[in-house]
Amino acid sequence: MMTLDSTDVGGEVRASLRERKKLATRRSLRRVALALVAERGYSHVTVEDIAEAAEVSPRTFFNYFPTKEAALFGADQDRITELRERVAHLAPGEPALTALRLVMVSDAQTVADELSELGGDPADWLRRMKGAATDPQLRAARAAQMAMVERAITEGLAERLGTDPERDPYPSLLAATAAGVFRASISFWAGSGGTVPLGQLIDQAFQALADGLPERSYVSHLTGKDNH
Amino acid sequence: MMTLDSTDVGGEVRASLRERKKLATRRSLRRVALALVAERGYSHVTVEDIAEAAEVSPRTFFNYFPTKEAALFGADQDRITELRERVAHLAPGEPALTALRLVMVSDAQTVADELSELGGDPADWLRRMKGAATDPQLRAARAAQMAMVERAITEGLAERLGTDPERDPYPSLLAATAAGVFRASISFWAGSGGTVPLGQLIDQAFQALADGLPERSYVSHLTGKDNH
């Protein structure tokens, strides 16, 4: 129990064969799942299809991901916990809204990084996934995922502000708006093929919130087009 | 095809036996589903259980609800479409934020009404459901539901503002925040056993958003307690 599966070489951590294989299998499953879904649509891809394309047994799929959709956009429990910690403790002394903005920008960058990590053209992935993203099941799964993220933010905020979400709706409200900023920005960014600078989108949305929501848009100069 | 299943009597619409039975079955399924889930938790209640308790066949359950969770909190497609229309056209001339506030307050009242319609003590239902509400599956289902609502709001806002959500993230952001206000308020209200005035909660949250988010809470005087 609790073996390392890795060898420490002069401060560097070299993954063991076992570890590398596991990571390869995980990535293969994810890549194949995304490719199949982009091609046929979410509801026309079974776990069996994914397993077959990745050349593992269907049972092995579930050793890596708890559900079919987790292979598509899996933020595991560790990362969600880490998110809560960052919201709670990043930039202490700064206003909560500032900390949230920092965390959201950083996480958005992570999303963009993972997209590149997939191999191939990131813009191509975004374009291919666009059709599949209309599937209700997939939307539902994504919403559930974001709800978990939002919950983590709520808890982090509650800790940061020293308040209890049960007695004070403010952390929930702030978390909901932050998650909303994140979603709206990411989805707009994805729709642009990843060309619009994501960090700026998020920053401007937060600025709009901090200043009080305006009646109309807040980003026309980014797209170079008239938004109404 | 397209029979009325109802008899028009002097301007009043009297439901036919068929219609009344259908409504009774639907309500029975919902009530029984809620009761069983409150008692055992979502994942320990099968569709078969619900059907049996409601004295219909399992297949009939799916004639009324597309999924298990739809029986618990089902906003059907008609109501979601209607929501979009209200967001788009209610109080024309007023700012979008004002229209959103009106629609959200009104919908919150509908939620409260449906709770009473269930029979028994509303506060009792809230208390009983509280435990079951921690179930991840149920959370996921609720999130998916809210995502559909949020989407409808986005579309309604886009129409109202004459903008395209694909090119302008503003409707999405506004919809996300409005949905966030709704969720945070409802959940806080439910946590209070339905005692805190829901309309005021929502109004104050919108006011906070319109003014620019404050660093701390905005409702301390409602609970009568210190929120930090």
Place this chain on the structure above:
DNA sequence: TGCAAATTTACATTGCACGCAAAGTTGCAG
């Protein structure tokens, strides 16, 4: 009363998810 339409039901099928134990790999100590 009897026919047409709507509704319920039984039956079969597909797919997700998970527990379990057997078979196959990998890591490492001797």
Place this chain on the structure above:
DNA sequence: CTGCAACTTTGCGTGCAATGTAAATTTGCA
């Protein structure tokens, strides 16, 4: 380099959600 211990993969069986189909059953109405 060999053999054991830990880990991973796999096959098999189970339960449950969800859907299609066609045969009863019930209701509305002439």
